[in-house]
Amino acid sequence: MTRIEVLRGDITTLAVDAIVNAANTSLLGGGGVDGAIHRKGGPKILEECKAIRNRQGGCATGEAVITSGGNLNAKFVIHTVGPVWSGVDHGKLDVLLANAYRNSLALALQHNVTTIAFPNISTGIYGFPKPRAAEIAIREVQNFLTKQPTIAKVFFVCFDEENFDLYETLLTSRR
Numbered sequence: 816m817t818r819i820e821v822l823r824g825d826i827t828t829l830a831v832d833a834i835v836n837a838a839n840t841s842l843l844g845g846g847g848v849d850g851a852i853h854r855k856g857g858p859k860i861l862e863e864c865k866a867i868r869n870r871q872g873g874c875a876t877g878e879a880v881i882t883s884g885g886n887l888n889a890k891f892v893i894h895t896v897g898p899v900w901s902g903v904d905h906g907k908l909d910v911l912l913a914n915a916y917r918n919s920l921a922l923a924l925q926h927n928v929t930t931i932a933f934p935n936i937s938t939g940i941y942g943f944p945k946p947r948a949a950e951i952a953i954r955e956v957q958n959f960l961t962k963q964p965t966i967a968k969v970f971f972v973c974f975d976e977e978n979f980d981l982y983e984t985l986l987t988s989r990r
C-alpha cells in the first residue's frame with residue numbers, strides 16, 4: 816500500500832499526528848492556510864509560536880519549528896516557511912522549498928510522528944509556480960520515505976483543483 820495520499824480539502828480538519836503550516840518568518844500568523852490553522856487551532860498555538868520567536872527570533876525560510884495542535888484534531892503543527900517566488904534565482908528558491916519539506920519531515924521524525932499532512936507550501940500568497948512546487952514536494956517526500964520507514968503516511972492536502980490534479984497526475988505516473 817502506498818504511503819503517500821492526495822486529498823482535496825481543508826487541512827485543519829485532519830486527525831493526523833502533525834499538520835504542516837505554510838507560515839512566515841515571523842511565526843505570528845497571516846492569511847491562507849496559516850490564518851486557517853491559527854483560527855481553528857486557537858490561541859495556544861500562537862502563544863507557543865511567540866515563545867519560539869522569543870527564543871530564536873522566528874523561523875528562517877526553509878526551516879521548521881513545532882508546536883502543539885491546540886484545539887485541532889492534529890497533535891502537532893509543524894510550522895515551516897517556504898520561499899517567496901520572484902523573478903530571479905529560481906534554483907535557490909527550489910532548494911529552499913525542498914528544505915521546507917525535508918526539515919518538516921525531519922522534525923516530525925524527532926517527535927515520533929507517523930502520520931503527517933502537508934499543504935501546497937508557497938503556492939498561494941507566495942506565488943511559487945504550482946507544477947514546479949509539486950515536483951519538488953513529491954520528490955522530497957518520496958526520497959525521505961525511502962530512507963525512513965517509521966513515517967507511515969504522508970498526505971498532500973490540496974485546497975485548489977489545480978494542485979489536486981497536478982499531484983494526482985504526478986503520483987499516478989510514478990507509482
Ligand code: AR6
Pocket residue numbers: 824825826827837838839844845846847848849850851897934935936937938939940941942943972973974975978
Ligand atoms: N487547507 C489546505 N490548504 C490551504 C488552506 C487550508 N485550509 N487554505 C489555503 N490553502 P498560502 P504560502 C492552500 O497562501 O503561499 C500566509 O499569510 C492554498 O490554496 O496559505 O506558502 C503566511 O503567513 C495554497 O495552495 O501559503 C505567509 O505570509 C497553499 O495552501 C504566506 O501566507 C499555500 O498557500 C505564505 O504563503
